[in-house]
Amino acid sequence: MEVITVEHPLIAHKLTKLRDVTTDSPTFRRLTDELVTLLSYEATRDIRVTQTEVQTPVTRMNGTALTTPYPLIVPILRAGLGMLEGVTRLMPNAEVGFVGMARNEETLEPVTYAERLPRDLSGRQCIVLDPMLATGGSLGGTLNFLASRGADSITAICLLAAPEGIEKVRHLTEELDVTTRLVVAAVDERLNENGYIVPGLGDAGDRLYGLAE
Ligand SMILES: O=P(O)(O)OC[C@H]1O[C@H](OP(=O)(O)OP(=O)(O)O)[C@H](O)[C@@H]1O
Ligand SMILES: O=c1cc[nH]c(=O)[nH]1
Ligand SMILES: [Mg+2]
Secondary structure (H helix, E strand, C coil): CEEEECCCHHHHHHHHHHHCCCCCHHHHHHHHHHHHHHHHHHHCCCCCEEEEEEECCCCEEEEEEECCCCCEEEEEECHHHHHHHHHHCCCCCCCECEEEEEECCCCCCEEEEEEECCCCCCCCEEEEECCEECCCHHHHHHHHHHHHCCCCEEEEEEEEECHHHHHHHHHHHHHHCCEEEEEEEEECCEECCCCCEECCCCCHHHHHHCCCC
16 A cells, blocks of 8 residues: 655645644634645546547647546545545546444444445545544445445545554555555554544544534
């Protein structure tokens, strides 16, 4: 699995604001949206394209069009939903599949409560959205769903990742034999005893949408 940490002053600035405990929900949502749009620039670098002719006001020329079908966009609910608009704004015609997972905060294992994905993803590129890659259980489970339906190239966009989660997902993708890239704004130090990313930004879902229960 290729891991791309996008180093850019705008990303570092917005991520710092996002981490700030005093940042309120509306600002957190806006910053998440802006960050995912910036990360998408790197995450879509290997998106498939075809040549197309275009008539300019002056002449005809060879141009570029995204190959259809576009990559399937898959936000992992809840927190991944906060990243959806930032990607679909760039590819308005892309299809969206959904995976709903909530981590059991005692076992740290993800529980899947929703799954709405196309049955056949043979030969399809997919872009998975989740702000946090902590133990890797949630992203790993989603990669399993996509690979079992035949997806052949998966890019995950995360805001923060822990080294422990990256290693777990790396092993899994070797087993699954699916080309996977991770595009991330920062790789943090570690997980704490509660499975939270340190220094991190807290619970991304709660900061976007309020306490779950
Ligand atoms: O790598 P992991 O250890 O699986 O942890 C990461 C997951 O935890 C968070 O979701 P959460 O379970 O809090 O659900 P939520 O989005 O509804 O808040 C986050 O958005 C990831 O999906
Ligand atoms: O730090 C973490 C770990 C898991 N999920 C989050 O939202 N934050
Ligand atoms: Mg949460």
